Amino acid sequence: MPKNAVLRLGIITGLSAIIMTSLLTAVDVAGRATQAQAASAPNGTISRSEVLDRAQNWVDRNVRYNTTRHSSTLITDQEGDDKYGPDCSGLVSMAWHTTANSGKGGNSTYDFLHSSDIERLSSMHDLRPGDAILRDGHMELFARWKDAGDHTKGAWTYSLNGTGDADSSGWQNDWAKGPQANSHGQRGDESWSSMTGNFIPVRYERIVDDHPTGVASVYGAYEDGRLTYTAIDVALGQRTLGAIKSDTTLGFKPKALATLNFNTLLVTEDGPDGNLYRVDIISNRAEPLTFSKPVRIGHGFQHQHLAYDGAGHLFGIYNGQLRRYTITTNKPTETNITGNTLIDGNFTLKTLTTTGPNWLLGTTTSGELISYHIDGSPWKRTVLRTSTWQIFDTLLSPGGGVYFAHLPDGAMRRYHDINPHDTTSDDLTQLNDLDNNGWDQPLLSAQPATIH
Structure with missing residues (x-):
């Protein structure tokens, strides 16, 4: 079961009951359980780890690129509650769990460029996992730097790019991809020159840092x-x-x-x-x-x-x-x-x-x-x-x-x-x-x- 599905069910995880010896009169029992944090609600706050988990779900499900947004091409998120267009901005809309323009399969890149929910970062170096790079016509979800000590080596991203060779139904030979190769051998890979020359770094205002519990x-x-x-x-x-x-x-x-x-x-x-x-x-x-x-x-x-x-x-x-x-x-x-x-x-x-x-x-x-x-x-x-x-x-x-x-x-x-x-x-x-x-x-x- 995916991590977020477990969280969504509100299951409390942790280690189970302790077997005590006859000598053990009292022991540390608090350290053997961690509290599960609830999954995000649509348009609510969402942790960076959940954003990445949601994006990875489309990679695992082999979601294929299609810019034709209608009922037959929209793809559900991992909970099956909402549908999104199988393209670059649809993937990011799904990962951020936003349902803006839900009837159209999520926000477009134009919508994100003009959204009050998006903060433009002052530097590409400020990107953190779950943020995005954005331009008119394309966007990708930032996963991590290839080298934390040298950002000029580029980044691993979650993306759906499209190839232009669509079949009669609009499906193209590109699939959701991330830091690790998908089943088609594709990876989300952006060079530093491409990032700085073509994109602006942005952050979804409802994304929050993960905090451990236990x-x-x-x-x-x-x-x-x-x-x-x-x-x-x-x-x-x-x-x-x-x-x-x-x-x-x-x-x-x-x-x-x-x-x-x-x-x-x-x-x-x-x-x-x-x-x-x-x-x-x-x-x-x-x-x-x-x-x-x-x-x-x-x-x-x-x-x-x-x-x-x-x-x-x-x-x-x-x-x-x-x-x-x-x-x-x-x-x-x-x-x-x-x-x-x-x-x-x-x-x-x-x-x-x-x-x-x-x-x-x-x-x-x-x-x-x-x-x-x-x-x-x-x-x-x-x-x-x-x-x-x-x-x-x-x-x-x-x-x-x-x-x-x-x-x-x-x-x-x-x-x-x-x-x-x-x-x-x-x-x-x-x-x-x-x-x-x-x-x-x-x-x-x-x-x-x-x-x-």
Whole structure:
């Protein structure tokens, strides 16, 4: 079922009920559900992600170009509620969910040029996913830049262009296309010279930025071995719980921390043996946080960074070497951690977190923000930002494109990447900061894959 169909039905998504052990008196239950946001109403506000989803629906349905707008050629949107002309402005009308001139299959390019609902942007560089490029006679929906760091390399778009070779019914050999090739091998591709020489950048006034929802679970550790727990409403950027602190200590100085699941942590000891411990949380809902005695499950884990992707892969970095381990159970022992695969020896990162299965995000001391896809060989590296990210000492993500970036003074900044795996940063925005109190833990880790 398409994403928006799920939203339209008002289904609440998330993880299901938690199986508790006899020792677990209270656990974080808030972080395992996310609230679905309602789909747009015709002519109402609409999120950028929904605009792109609606456009992709026509690509998936193989909608063919035809400028003859009458009842036999109009195409429904994915809900089947409204019909649009199968041409460039019809696609954009459908994607923006506007029903202006619905009897004519949506707005024409002329209508959009003179519409009070359209804002003309001051620069082509201001385009964001779900905006459009427009001229009299043609328009395309902007999906993303080919290279976020160099817009002159052009953009990927959603479009229906037409070829002029119409059959007797007006159908032409062009189909709805987007950033990925459609079933006819066509892609929505615009060069920078074409964009700046022929179009104006525009924005639909009812389009809104996407905001994540749900509760993130964040664990922390002090040098003396005490642990903390904090729950964060990611939409508001506010704590719903915490920081809950433990009275007891781990019994060793922690070096690296990874959250395996809602009541299981992996912690390495800062020492010559590189001992790896499993820590089972008993209670994190009220002071003090309590946990069972740490269980030693490995040695030789000298990693400066640990990060778990929520899908069975633990990543660690030591002296620039990135290694991947496979974890086969929620409560691993030494026999449940296998693999120890060397990915590469050139990962000199200052911070490390995961954003999805086999997806990593890290920063460098020179200020780069870098995304890695460690899936097969060769692995892929994309620089999302080239500067300013060196100010952070910790990076963590609960999933869903939500990033928390910690500053040495105890402040925590909050970011949202609408599509964290599109290898661009055009849709990466900074949200309001979290409060600056209580973030003095040297080690912080979010439970992965709890925000979707």
